[in-house]
Amino acid sequence: MPRRTAALLVAIALGSAAAAGCSSAAGPDRADGSPPGAGTAASVPTPVLSAPADSASTPPAPTASAPTEVPVPSSSSAPAPASVTVRGTVTDGLESPWGLAVLPGGDLLVSERDSARILRVSAKDGARTAAGTVPGVTSGGEGGLLGLALSPDFATDHRVYAYFSTGSDNRIVRLDLDPSRPAGSQLGAPTVLFSGIPHGPRHNGGRIAFGPDGFLYAGTGDASDRSLAQDRESLGGKILRLTRDGDPAPGNPFPGSPVWSLGHRNVQGLAWDPQGRLWASEFGQDTWDELNLITPGGNYGWPTVEGAAGRAGFTDPIAQWHTADASPSGIAFASGAVWVAALRGTRLWRVPVDGDRAAGAPQDFLRGEYGRLRTVAADGDGTLLLVTDNTDGRGSPRPGDDRILRLDVSGG
Numbered sequence: 001m002p003r004r005t006a007a008l009l010v011a012i013a014l015g016s017a018a019a020a021g022c023s024s025a026a027g028p029d030r031a032d033g034s035p036p037g038a039g040t041a042a043s044v045p046t047p048v049l050s051a052p053a054d055s056a057s058t059p060p061a062p063t064a065s066a067p068t069e070v071p072v073p074s075s076s077s078a079p080a081p082a083s084v085t086v087r088g089t090v091t092d093g094l095e096s097p098w099g100l101a102v103l104p105g106g107d108l109l110v111s112e113r114d115s116a117r118i119l120r121v122s123a124k125d126g127a128r129t130a131a132g133t134v135p136g137v138t139s140g141g142e143g144g145l146l147g148l149a150l151s152p153d154f155a156t157d158h159r160v161y162a163y164f165s166t167g168s169d170n171r172i173v174r175l176d177l178d179p180s181r182p183a184g185s186q187l188g189a190p191t192v193l194f195s196g197i198p199h200g201p202r203h204n205g206g207r208i209a210f211g212p213d214g215f216l217y218a219g220t221g222d223a224s225d226r227s228l229a230q231d232r233e234s235l236g237g238k239i240l241r242l243t244r245d246g247d248p249a250p251g252n253p254f255p256g257s258p259v260w261s262l263g264h265r266n267v268q269g270l271a272w273d274p275q276g277r278l279w280a281s282e283f284g285q286d287t288w289d290e291l292n293l294i295t296p297g298g299n300y301g302w303p304t305v306e307g308a309a310g311r312a313g314f315t316d317p318i319a320q321w322h323t324a325d326a327s328p329s330g331i332a333f334a335s336g337a338v339w340v341a342a343l344r345g346t347r348l349w350r351v352p353v354d355g356d357r358a359a360g361a362p363q364d365f366l367r368g369e370y371g372r373l374r375t376v377a378a379d380g381d382g383t384l385l386l387v388t389d390n391t392d393g394r395g396s397p398r399p400g401d402d403r404i405l406r407l408d409v410s411g412g
Contacts, residue, residue, distance in 0.1 A: 082337070082350055082411040084365040090385065091126035092403035094119070096392040098206070099148035099162070100330075100375045100385060100404070104155050108385070109177075110404065111162065113144035113392065118160070118187060120179070121404065131177060132187030137164045143199060146170075146206030151244065152214055162190070163208045163218060170197035170204050172218060172246060193246025194258070198223035198236035203266040203283075207330065212276045215249040216242045217260065219267030219280060226303035229263050237264045237302060239280060239294060253297030263300040263314065269331035271338065271378075277356060279338050281328035282317075289326040290317035291338060293356055318358050319351050325364075329389075330375035335382055335411040341373035343394075348373060348386065352411060370405065371395050384409055 090108070099111035106123030109131065116137035120129045137145045143165030151159035151174075160175050172195075176188035197205070203221030211217055222229045222237035229237025232254060241249045241260040248258040261280075269281030278294040288307025292300055292315065301314040308316040321328075327344035336359075340349040347367040352359040366373075366386075374389035384407040390397045 082335075082352070082363055083409065084348065084350075085408045086366070087406045087408055089126070089400070090123075090404040090406050091121045091128055092400040093128075094387075094391070094402040094404070096144075097387050097389060097402050097404070098144070098146050098374060099208075100377050100387055101148045101150045101160070102377065102379055102385070103150070106379075108404065109148055109150075109160065110387070111145045111148050113146060114139040116145045116164070118145070118148070118162070120186075130184045131179075132185055134162055134164060134173070134175070134187065134190060136166055136190065138167045139165070141201030141204075143170070143201070143204050146204065147208040147218075149208045149210055149216065152210050160187075161193075161208055161216060163206050165199050165204055168199060169195055170199045170206070170220065171195035172197075172208060172216070172242070174244075194218075194240075194242060196235060198225065198228055198234065200224045205267050207268050207270050209270045211241075211278065212272055214244075216244060216246075217270055217278070218242065219264070219270055221266035222264070222302070226265070229265065229302045230299075230304070232257070232259060232262060235259075237266075238262050239264065239267055239270070239278075251296075260296055261294050261298045261300060263298075263302050263304075265302040265306075268329040269340065271331045271333045273333045273338075273353065275355075279318075279331060279333065281331045281340055283327060284320075284323050286323060288317070288320040289323055289328050291319040291328065291331070291340060291351055292317050318353070318356075319362055321345070321349070321362075329373070330377070330387070332376045332378045332384055334378045334384055335409050337411050339376050339384060339409065341376040341386065343372045343374065343389065346371055346373065348376065348407075350409075350411070370403075371398065371401070379406070382409060383407065 096113040097110050098113045101109040108121040110119050116134045118131045120131050134145055145164045147163040149161040151157050158177050160177050163172050172193050173190035174193055175190050178186050197220050200223035202224050205220035207219040209217055218240040220238050228234040238259050239261045240258040241252055243249050264282055266283040267280050271279050280292050280294050282290040284306050298315045307320045325345045326342045328340045329343055330341045332339050338351045347364040349362050349364050351362045370388050371390040372395045375387035377385045379385050386405045388402045390401040
């Protein structure tokens with residue numbers, strides 16, 4: 001077997017996981033299912049070591065195989081000390097918020113999935129102004145107005161990128177933002193840059209972000225057709241890499257294709273570490289949610305494998321969770337760790353990393369305190385913005401939901 005980099009994987013045993021989880025054939029998407037009731041006990045993470053298989057663009061034919069046995073690591077894998085402090089609420093009263101972008105000067109843009117509105121939130125006092133409503137958005141299920149990203153040259157070109165669902169596909173558009181216009185009409189007409197991403201009631205992906213290379217990355221889902229994830233000609237179940245005008249970026253692993261990686265079920269988190277490595281979160285089916293380190297052309301296994309399998313041709317995750325504990329959506333890199341917002345798990349996970357591997361077992365914070373967590377974004381080193389999502393029809397809204405919180409975080 002080719003030489004492979006060891007990865008730290010986390011298995012979190014929940015006695016209720018089997019009863020709480022459900023497959024795609026058994027009702028609503030497990031990844032966005034209702035959270036456990038208040039007071040539900042969560043077990044302590046049990047780390048295990050495994051060596052992930054090297055990635056390959058063409059997977060082997062599926063074959064039955066026994067689970068890989070892995071050794072229990074020494075106590076040196078214990079997580080470094082860390083802390084999370086909620087500094088305060090930036091704003092509240094949001095309706096099914098999804099995407100978040102930090103503007104120059106500190107104001108925020110936030111998308112509302114079902115209303116198709118983009119709101120501007122003042123950094124000074126949290127006051128909300130409607131920038132406008134994105135035309136052409138079709139909401140329903142897990143679709144609607146999803147991810148937002150600012151142009152790398154936003155200070156001069158004032159361009160905002162958005163990922164949203166229509167009645168037939170998911171697509172990426174570009175809009176001009178002019179805050180000098182009246183509230184509600186500050187967005188220019190959308191220019192469609194990229195369309196044809198498979199759309200369904202579930203698994204629409206939706207996260208977009210500009211990488212340090214200046215190209216636009218987009219996480220897509222398999223739209224509940226799992227065969228799409230291994231089809232290199234399909235845009236479903238992929239991470240895409242595009243130019244600012246929506247063309248396949250130069251240097252992509254498959255010439256002329258926008259595909260950067262494949263074999264994904266539903267990618268909703270993208271973040272880069274200071275060395276420029278791309279990390280992505282992925283919703284599992286019934287067993288494992290994943291945090292992956294993305295390499296160009298990498299095949300992450302879905303639907304042939306879920307979680308760590310140690311199979312040649314597929315890349316294993318760096319960390320994994322039982323589905324009741326995570327349902328990972330947005331992620332951010334700060335203070336030497338990847339921070340993961342968990343929906344069904346109703347907590348914020350910290351995965352300490354050392355280069356291209358986990359440096360210890362994940363730690364969870366804010367368990368159950370704010371309900372479902374959709375998006376997390378870095379706002380300066382040691383500061384995170386955290387977006388709740390309890391008003392999307394699957395959570396239990398509390399007074400003031402939904403909200404954006406500001407956190408101070410640290411890591412050893």
